[in-house]
Amino acid sequence: MGAIQLLLLSILLFLASALIALFWSISGRAARLLVGLLGLVASLVGVAAAGLALTAGVTPALYMFQIEPFGWLKLEMDGLSALLVGLITLVGVGTSLYSISTAQCQRMVGFFTPLFMAAMLVVVTVSNGFFFLVFWELMTLVSYFLVIWESGKEESARTGYLYMLVAHAGAALLMVAFLVLFQKADSFDFRLWRQTYLSPGLKNLVFLLVFVGFGAKAGMVPLHFWTPGTYRAAPDHVSALMAGVMKKTAIYGILRVCVDLLGVTSWWWGFTILAFGVLSAVLGAFYALAERDIKRLLAYSSVENVGIILMGVGVGMLGIAVQQPVLAVLGFLAALYHMLNHAFFKGLLFMGAGWAINQSGTADLNRMGGLARRMPWTAFAFLVGALAVSAIPPLNGFVSEWFTYQAFFTASNTSAFVTRVFSPVCAVLLAFAGAFAVMVYIKAYGGAFTGPARSRAAASAQEAPGMMQVSMLYMVLGCLVLGIGAPLVAPWIAGAAASFARLPPVVVSNGWQVFPAETAQAVLSPPLVLLLLAGLLVVPLALGALYAGSRVKTRSGVPPWTCGYGYDKSMSVSASSFDQPVKVSFHPLYWVRTLVDRPFRAITDFGHSALGVILRAEPVVETVVTRPTARLVETAGQWIQALQMGDIRVYCLYIILTLAILLLVIFGGSGL
């Protein structure tokens, strides 16, 4: 069986899992287990498909069916698609396991989640513009239902509406762009779009439409405002999918259309993407720091990470524009690597946060606390995710940020003055965002898992059920493997990056090391770093063992020192007091948010008023046609009712009168 057939099998298995969730009569554990296991199998088949496609190179397309005039629905897997399929299904393994033991996985969630997975798989493999849009919209629609899964919650409904509005505005732009391409190529086939000539002006137009359209879905600043509420409202494992995976389909779209189909022609394309990437990274980190709600905090942190990914994409496109293929591959490698890493650690963080919220009954960091002692495994998993996203070596977040820095370094050495000026500046801003990300995650872990319990629910929290622990450990393992296994992983990603952009391949690893094309520029060996860190732990442990004999046994369970006063749990530092100095020191950046938000608030307000108009416009037919008719029938009825008196004699009178009138009509007419 070829890679593409395996992919189809995976999609079909997801559909089967959705149907089972819909029609299974006994809700609860058995159904959840079956749906989850089927999702797991489907994900594993998808992983196999991606692996096969990556190793086999070019795989033939799978022609499904044809609709005139839109052309064939065909699935294709080049390096980029295979990587995305791998990303979706690898995270799918974790979320499927998680869904088995979460009570949030009811019938509706169980039905829509596999559909969501299937839609995403088609989006990243379909090679026809029309069907791409169809499945893109399907993906949005299905995820919309997942956002509003909690029936009767007004907040969810409002959030879902905003999400729908932004997603559709973005999709509308994509539609325009694709129609322009269709009009020029006279086909929706990606293969023909590649060969079609577009005038520079038209190309720029398509680029802008596509960038903004996909950018809205990716949640880059300033189109990010829908993300916090949406991730907050969705079930935990769906938040993990939306933040970790769905955003990446938008990045995929940018890469596919701008790099593969259009071919980068102007240097300002890469520059625009780079600029928005920097903006998203810095502001995303800042807004995350200001959040008290753990899921919203994670959502803003996703905005930051999308910024980092866009930085890589921007550098890669600059590399193509200035005709430096090595730089281009490095940029795309950094972006794709960070994409994969972010999927794992953000998925993991949403899962951990989900259980913490479940147990403490609140998402407010100020009302959690002390969970590390009550759910040590969840806390450990969350901490690994937090360290990975904070780019602590040798975890995976560091490796991809290292590649981003190296891409910037390579860009700084090009001859173009603009890149020489801006690449180091961008690297500095990345470091700036990184430093704040560290603070964000110490705040998140510190607020939820350390210190005293700040509410009664948090004080009686329980460890996550077994299957949930397994799913989180799987994600932890992913973070470790992608970090330490960089010498094995990086060449695959670099290969995919080079092949989809039609660039010569670049060697990025040798033995235990990774490097940015040239070992003279820099080398990094994550496995060696891990080994040495673990090995060097022996030194302080040995030092600590000195004088062990003459030491009194350690005493624990003592209240913290408070200058001799009695300890009270309100004395510990809470999450919102944690970031207070930063808010004061950097208040101008928060002012930027209000500034940036204003026009977009206007857009959503416009959306609301437009909805009002629609609501008023909709009943026109009713008021003009339906309602008067109904009223007429009603009054006629009342008139007729007056004839009914309930007296048998009156009814006899009616009958006689009727007979008399009928006789008169019949015989009177005949001239009698």
Place this chain on the structure above:
Amino acid sequence: MTTVGLISIGVLQALILLLAAPLFSGFARVMRAKMHSRKGPPIRQNYLDIIKLMKRQEVISEQASWVFRATPYISMAAMLLVALLVPFLAVVSPLGAAGDLILVVYLFALPRVFFSLAGLDSGSTFGGIGGRRELLVAALIEPILLLVVFVLALLAGSTNLGTISSKVATGELPYTLAFWLSLAAFAFTTFVEMGKLPFDLGEAEQELQEGPLTEYSGRSLAIAKWSIYLKQLVLVALFLGLFLPFGSMTTLSPLGALVSVLAFFVKAILFYFVVAVLENAMARMRFMKVPAATWLALGAAVLSFVFYLANI
């Protein structure tokens, strides 16, 4: 250099930094006392403190989890790893195969992250406040540090530690205005990262009872303090190795090793001397005023970048 040679230099570096770290901090204490016209402790006081603490009972907060217990050990291991990476005895990085300057910058984040977490984990007020202050300073300093690193790496054409060090030593990297300004900015960030006045915010002794260290006692406190001394000396070694690698070995020989060790001690003592003079000549600054002070370093770093672009 051969692998055996590199390994021996690496082990020598780690040993020297680990064992000499309390000595240099002791020197700083003596300097401070002299400038205050006090008699002060003997220079070996830090060793005595560590030994004394090792023997004492350890008391652990009821709020603490394993993060709190593991932090001193992780911190010291991370700093030892940097000690293996920094090229200060020879103009090559003994562990250049493991990583570059960017790795070093990020490895310095490791103890910071864990001490901040430990501060929160202990449930102590002082620990939490110290942790957040430490992170704010990091957020101010890290971008500056990275800009300097970039300028230096661009001048050298590589982010490899050994390459930079050897190019500076041989003069292949021109001593332009850009180089001197980045040296100044790097020295400033080293000063800040060493936690010296007025930047001793996280571990402020007078107002925060040493911040994240508040809850540590006994053996853990000994390891934690030692790892902080080590961090300070490693920072100095990094600065000296990158910007002033004069006297460092270019080929491996016992005599060369002796000379480079001596040269390092002389340079490091001088650096600590300057740091002590600066620190004790300065008043404490209000915590919220500190961001303004770091603009100086940012200015120097940006200027060095501009001069690099202009080729001056």
